[in-house]
Amino acid sequence: MSAPTPARSVAVPAISPRLLRVALLAVGLLLMLAYLVAFDQGAVSQSGMYLHELMHDGRHLLGVPCH
Ligand SMILES: [Zn+2]
Structure with missing residues (x-):
């Protein structure tokens, strides 16, 4: 009579x-957008100052130093 063998566990990635x-x-895209x-x-x-001016209100809304 032999002892029961333990069940083998299979590693399943979390x-x-x-994903x-x-x-x-x-x-990465969100970090780039935040930057x-x-x-x-x-x-x-x-873009020169075009992107800065486009995001200007968002900067002030988020409290990011602007000018
Ligand atoms: Zn500003």
């Missing part, structure tokens, strides 16, 4: 690779 890619892409709204002064966007 998050699927596809991880989508989540990382969403976080463009809050900090871009035309250096990255190459």
